[in-house]
Amino acid sequence: MKAIIKNNELLITIENEVIDRIDILETGSETLPHLLEAPHSNFISLLCDLDVKNIPLGLEIYSEYQSQCFNLANWMELTKKNDSANLSHSISFRLIHWNHPFTIIEFADLYMKELSALGYFSENDSGSLSDYDDSHIYIKIEKEITSGILCEELDLIAADAKCVYENIIQKLSLKIHENTFIKAFNFPKEYEVICTQYIVWFGEFLENLGINAKISTQNDSNGTLVIVAPDNAETLLSEIEKLFYQYLSLPYIEYLPANKHDLSISERMFTDHLSSQVEIFKTQIQMKNSIIELKDTKIHTLKTQLKDKEQKLLLDSMKSDIELLDGAIKIGEMKWGPIKINPKKILLKIKSSTK
Template sequence: MIHIQWDGIDVEKTPKVFINGIDVTEHEDISFFGSRFTKKYSLIVYDSELSKTVSNIEIKDIPKELETITISLLLDFLDDVEKIDISYTEEFETAILNFRYFWDWEHWKQPYSIQEFADTMEKILYEYEEQGLKWVQEDEILTNGCHIKYIFNGNTQSTIKEIIAGIEPVLKEIVERAYAVLYSNTSDHSLISSFNFPPEVRTACEQYLVYFVQFLQDIGIEATSSIKNEAGITLFSVTPTSSEDALEQIKAALEIYLELPVSMENSSYVQVDLDPKVHQLIANVHHLSSQLSLSQALVQAQKVTIQNQQITITQQQQFIDSTILQQALISNQNEDKEEILGGTVSITKYQGNGFEVNIPNIFRWTKKLIGKE
């Protein structure tokens, strides 16, 4: 609870502010200021622990004298957001949260500019206005501030923490789409794909991606690859060594490669006289499957022992299976699927519509499908 108290009858003095009954007016990690004439004040909380305390306050309990509360909370998927402004209008029962961006211009090392990031966020957030979200640039000069504005018209008994948690999945989706767009535009000579792997299977999935270069070589495409992590997102870059190999062919091959764990899961085949390259591919798929099965078993064990996390664990269990590579792929589109090669194969979210694979002739089959043969 936040409470503002004037000292006796002298209303011209700056009032005191209390958080959960404790006077924090002179606290070193608090700034409390405003106008004694309008009786409108602002509260800035710099300390992260105090910010967590404030975030547990229900929005209906925000004093009407407080125009703005600013808390310092770091969100894993919003790297450059350090502060969140909260304001509440009792008359309209509306809360506004501003997720403020602060950039380190001197040490900026991304392959895209801050202006490009802001432009991309503005374009993507336009699609989310019906959900109360908007990109705001406070004036013509980008350095003067930008933020994601969120208008909340829900239950006034919701805490600030609950409101942030409620919109977090949408914000995460927006940021992931922005990264997918920005990184895909950083090179005309590379295919860059973004993945949001669950932490417990990230290593196994990244190991499987590394083998993709060998898969390309086996179908006659020479390429190099690199993997880096950005804000919890895996960025997988593939660059052909020859200009004769089109990125669309590599993209189509990647689509097939990502679906192999699903397509081969229930396939039956005789391993006698298989090409060694096919044996290697099967071994890599089986290694990934075993790692996913192990992770699923660990989640199941957690399910038994941690009852209060039942819903979260169930969702994780459903997610960690052979479709993980496709589920984790981040699209820079707002659709669920992007068709390529005239719709021959499609990528992004797994829809349950796998294709049959001729495993003994997998490489010849792939070359034919992507137009390499």
């Protein structure tokens, strides 16, 4: 089976019998005068079953091509100027689906370097990584071939691309893990957005204390991961983790400092801001409870469960042992500016109130 160009058509033939044909464009280029762009899937499947030796000279091809071994590889290009051909696969990353605790820019830079080390030519096909504004980033991986079936060669590129991808994700995740703490929560689905938003506000809470940290979350079918990556992690990580547990306790204490006359302006602003976050969280929980009651008239069993969830939703949703607050982590009374909280007493109060 081979391909030939005749009368502005690309023909695929077996023993001189045409089995498929498609119109091509004439570009006027001396080296690549023929262009095939976005052919239908049946034609590209036939074309990719050809040996590169049986592809006509001067042909340039751009087409969707979904790899079966790497779901992110979904585009192929081929140019044949002489006896060899340049064959490439493009790897597509949707920014809206990027849920790793490191930036896609950091990943893409390392990805292209490691692909280059394997002998591929790789480039970002989306413009500058530093100022992208599209919904996708495309990394093109290219190699020169002189023989071989196109689909098999594309599979080899995709397999290498997948292997490098997985290795870099693991490498960067381990690097991040050394300087972060990660907590897993299993929020009830109807409360997931509310609780996640409250936890993200922990970043503002730290900022008000003069601590810089990146807070990110990942939601999937297994629950919610909260990732806290502070600057100066070596010295601050353990203290920030203690603050995190304290922050989760705030909605369950009876009051924040009521006497603000003795506080400085900055302390009052800090307290007001913190109180606002806590009250918003409580209000959203109450509104969600009302919506659930109105939406489902058969909710009598769930109503009883909600009484407990209202009180301990953040703490009980944490997948680690709740005794972290009562023994595993030895934290006594802590002070943040004007606020003093004893988490052990809070937890005992919560437990006694639910008996």
